[in-house]
């Protein structure tokens with residue numbers, strides 16, 4: 001019998017990195033949050049009050065996740081966006097931890113935990129992507145100099 005089934009291993013967009021690798025590439029806080037699903041304390045991250053124009057990328061794999069155009073001040077102490085940069089950049093998954101029913105958001109490329117999505121955001125989407133600063137890496141937009 002020599003059956004070769006490649007059902008789950010043929011996705012070339014998937015970035016595989018074992019835990020040891022992630023730990024050497026990330027700070028311990030970044031690792032706790034993105035790989036273990038942690039949450040930074042409100043008002044402690046570097047981007048909750050960040051207002052420059054540019055793109056927020058995944059700290060793990062550089063996948064473009066959010067644009068400053070959809071960032072808004074939610075008053076929560078976490079960077080908040082009312083939409084992702086692209087529908088394929090972010091995966092959602094039901095999270096029932098801590099006795100709450102929430103929607104977790106993850107990087108679609110490397111599955112980094114980003115935060116959660118809530119239904120109390122501003123128009124036009126009405127959504128609030130509540131993201132940990134530690135999951136993000138900001139790149140300033142230089143096109144409008």
Ligand SMILES: [Zn+2]
Nearest residue numbers: 058061107110
């Ligand atoms: Zn990623």
